[in-house]
Amino acid sequence: MSTSGLDVARVRADFPILHQEVRGRPLVYLDSAASGQKPQAVLDAITHFYAHDNANVHRGVHLLSERATEAFEGAREKVRRFLNAREAKEIVFVRGTTEAINLVAQTFGRKHVGPGDEVLITELEHHANIVPWQMLCEQQGARLKYVPVDAHGDLVLDGLEALLTPRTRILAVTHVSNALGTVVPVKELVRRAHAKGVPVLVDGAQAVTHFPVDVQALDCDFYAFSGHKLFGPMGIGVLYGKKELLEAMPPYQGGGDMILSVTMEKTVYNRIPHRFEAGTPDVAGAVGLGAAIDYLEALGREAIAAHDQALLAYAEGALGSVPGVRRLGHGQERSGVVSFVMQDIHPHDIGTILDREGVAIRTGHHCAQPLMKCFGVAATARASLALYNTREDVDALVRGLHKVREVFA
Incomplete structure (x- = not known):
C-alpha cells in the first residue's frame, strides 16, 4: 500500500x-538508518562491472581500464548532480561518512585548528562526528564545544552567537539525527556561522536518503554521506567540499593516484579530487552508488x-x-x-x-x-x-x- x-x-x-x-x-x-537494502539495479550494476569492466582506473591505456575509468568518473558526475555541487572535482570518494569527517579533521582541521582554538559540534551528533574532533582537539590543544538540545530533541539555538567565538575554527553538525530523526535547520546554522567567518561541515548520512539535498543552496563548506544508507554498496561514501577549500588542504593519505610525480626528494601532489583518493579506489562501489542514485532519481x-x-x-x-x-x-x-x-x-x-x-x-x-x-x-x-x-x-x-x-x- x-x-x-x-x-x-x-x-x-x-x-x-x-x-x-x-x-x-x-x-x-x-533498520534502514543503520543500512539500507539494495535494489536489483544496484546489484546488477556491481555484477556487470566485475564481469565486464573490471580494471584499475586512470592508469591503463587498455580498453578495460578506459571503461572502468569512464564508469568511475561517471559515478562522480552522478553524485555531483545528486548534491547539486558546482563541479565534479568537488566530489571525493571515500569509504563512508566516518572517513569523510576524519579526512576533514586531519587535513583542514590540523591546518586551521591550533592551541586555544575551538571546534563546535552539537549534542545530536553520531560518534563519527564527535570522536574525530575530540582527537583533533587533543592533538592540537584546542577545545571542543557543544550546541545543546532541548527536551524535544531540537537544537537550542538561542545561545549560538555566544558559542561562535573568534576562536571557533569549524562547526560540524548533523543534518538529521540518526537517534531521534530531528531535522536540523542547516541552512540557518550555515548562515549564522558564515556571518562569523566559521566554515561548516554537515554529516548528511541520514538526510540524503529521505529528501533532496542541494549543497549550493545550503552553502555548507563540506557535506558527507555513506553509500550503504542510500541503498548503495557498503564501503563507499562521499565527501563534498568547496573547491577553494579542497585545493588548500593537504593530502590525507600518501601513495597511488594522489601524486603527479615522485622523486626520492619530493612528491608533487595531484589535483583535486584525486589528491584525496590514494590507492586503488572502490570502483565497483562507486558504480553501485551511481546506480543507486539513478534508481532514486527515477522514483x-x-x-x-x-x-x-x-x-x-x-x-x-x-x-x-x-x-x-x-x-x-x-x-x-x-x-x-x-x-x-x-x-x-x-x-x-x-x-x-x-x-x-x-x-x-x-x-x-x-x-x-x-x-x-x-x-x-x-x-x-x-x-x-x-x-x-x-x-x-x-x-x-x-x-x-x-x-x-x-x-x-
Whole structure:
C-alpha cells in the first residue's frame, strides 16, 4: 500500500532481500538508518562491472581500464548532480561518512585548528562526528564545544552567537539525527556561522536518503554521506567540499593516484579530487552508488520525501496506541526515525522479541551516547523507515510490541 504518490509495492519488488522469511515469518525490515537494502539495479550494476569492466582506473591505456575509468568518473558526475555541487572535482570518494569527517579533521582541521582554538559540534551528533574532533582537539590543544538540545530533541539555538567565538575554527553538525530523526535547520546554522567567518561541515548520512539535498543552496563548506544508507554498496561514501577549500588542504593519505610525480626528494601532489583518493579506489562501489542514485532519481526525490513523512506520521500515531511506549524526540521537523523506550523493558529485550516476530529494528545507544545521556537513558529501541516500508510493516511492529508486553506482563 502506498502512503503517497510512490508506488511502494513496485518499489518492494525491486529489493530481493525483502522477499524472505526470518524466524519463520515474513521479514519486516525497519533498520534502514543503520543500512539500507539494495535494489536489483544496484546489484546488477556491481555484477556487470566485475564481469565486464573490471580494471584499475586512470592508469591503463587498455580498453578495460578506459571503461572502468569512464564508469568511475561517471559515478562522480552522478553524485555531483545528486548534491547539486558546482563541479565534479568537488566530489571525493571515500569509504563512508566516518572517513569523510576524519579526512576533514586531519587535513583542514590540523591546518586551521591550533592551541586555544575551538571546534563546535552539537549534542545530536553520531560518534563519527564527535570522536574525530575530540582527537583533533587533543592533538592540537584546542577545545571542543557543544550546541545543546532541548527536551524535544531540537537544537537550542538561542545561545549560538555566544558559542561562535573568534576562536571557533569549524562547526560540524548533523543534518538529521540518526537517534531521534530531528531535522536540523542547516541552512540557518550555515548562515549564522558564515556571518562569523566559521566554515561548516554537515554529516548528511541520514538526510540524503529521505529528501533532496542541494549543497549550493545550503552553502555548507563540506557535506558527507555513506553509500550503504542510500541503498548503495557498503564501503563507499562521499565527501563534498568547496573547491577553494579542497585545493588548500593537504593530502590525507600518501601513495597511488594522489601524486603527479615522485622523486626520492619530493612528491608533487595531484589535483583535486584525486589528491584525496590514494590507492586503488572502490570502483565497483562507486558504480553501485551511481546506480543507486539513478534508481532514486527515477522514483522521484519529492515522492520519496512525501512517503517518508506520511509513513512517519502513521508510525508515531500507531506507537502511541501501545501502552507503556514512550517516544523520544518530538522535534519541530523530523524524518525517518521513531525512537522509543518501553516501561522497564530493556531495548535489547524488545529487539530480541521483535526479531522472533520477523521484525528487524535497532536497539542500543545508536553511536550517540552523549545524546542518550541528555535524555537520561542508556539505550532506546529505534524503528527506521525507508522508501520500501509500508503501513503494514508498522502494523507488524505494533503487534510485536504487544507481544513484548505479554512476555513481560
